Amino acid sequence: MARMRSPNFPALTLEEAMKVAGELYSKVRKVTLDREAAAKELGYSGLTGRSLKVLGALNQYGLIDNVAKGKCHVTDLAETALHGFPEEEKAGAIRRAARAPALFRAIYDEYGEGIQSEHAIRSLLLKRGFTDKGVESALQNFLATQRFAALNGASESYDSSESSAPELSPVAKSDEGDVEMPTSQTAKREAPLSPTPKALYRDQPLEFSLSSKGLAVTGGTSSAQELRAFIKKLEALVALLPDEEEADY
Numbered sequence: 001m002a003r004m005r006s007p008n009f010p011a012l013t014l015e016e017a018m019k020v021a022g023e024l025y026s027k028v029r030k031v032t033l034d035r036e037a038a039a040k041e042l043g044y045s046g047l048t049g050r051s052l053k054v055l056g057a058l059n060q061y062g063l064i065d066n067v068a069k070g071k072c073h074v075t076d077l078a079e080t081a082l083h084g085f086p087e088e089e090k091a092g093a094i095r096r097a098a099r100a101p102a103l104f105r106a107i108y109d110e111y112g113e114g115i116q117s118e119h120a121i122r123s124l125l126l127k128r129g130f131t132d133k134g135v136e137s138a139l140q141n142f143l144a145t146q147r148f149a150a151l152n153g154a155s156e157s158y159d160s161s162e163s164s165a166p167e168l169s170p171v172a173k174s175d176e177g178d179v180e181m182p183t184s185q186t187a188k189r190e191a192p193l194s195p196t197p198k199a200l201y202r203d204q205p206l207e208f209s210l211s212s213k214g215l216a217v218t219g220g221t222s223s224a225q226e227l228r229a230f231i232k233k234l235e236a237l238v239a240l241l242p243d244e245e246e247a248d249y
Contacts, residue, residue, distance in 0.1 A: 006134025009103045010060045011053040014094070014145040020054055021063040021078045032073040038064070045216070048207055062100040091153040098149040103128075104142055118143075 010017065020042060027041050039051035055072070058064040063078035081097050084090030099105055110124055118139060125135045207219050217234075221227050 006130040006138065007103065007128055008060075009138045010057040010101050010141060010145075012057040013141055013148065014061055014098050015148040017057050017061050017063055018078075018081060018094075018097075021058055021074060022082050024058075024064070025074045025078060025082060028074070030074045030076075030079065032067055032071050035066070035070055035072050038072055050207055060101045061097045063097060087153065094149055094152050098145050103138060104145065107142060 012020070024038060024041055028038075033041075035055055036047050038055065039045075039047055042051065042054065044051035044054075055064065058078075059066060059072070062075055063081070064072045065075045066072050077093050077097060080089060080093035084093050099108060106128070107121060107124060111120060121139055121142065122135055125138055130138060207217070221230070
């Protein structure tokens, strides 16, 4: 029986995504480049599972645009959200970015600005096919993004009747064991989805990178579920590597 998987939503909050976009903009401005090159500019080894989540989040917020197969560039929206002047113009760009993800637009289409309860959002997410874990990940991402927009004068503040400015939840995982949404308050046992990963941590999530030199595996885990999911990924790569006797020495 196939396992349920939640619909797609950004793997970063808007605040986190803008920090990544800001780093990319500072290095290449709005020059069109290969997505792999963009990932390397952000400190990744290439298009790994983690870097694809980061680039995917930037695309969903409209901060980068996939202009051709395998190519992207930082958008005018990102430039304005980062450095726009006057402040009203910058705030307007942040507001548009906060509403850009399809899931977040659907929430506002359903409830407008008058969202009064987190229960209402949970109900909508469940109707759209989210798992229980996916609901909490998407909800916390949405709330954090809207709070960030409000703090920057870009939207009305979200006033939940259930809590007052709640702390962000730790990273939640999908049923397949992949990170759905990192936050700035990521639990210590999980490595944050950093735009410039320069060091390995004992409990950094398992990752792999396949290149012409072979397969490199990094990270660690204490979760049997995460390990089983990772083993399946590795088994799928076996056919791409030569047997020992065929290797060049």
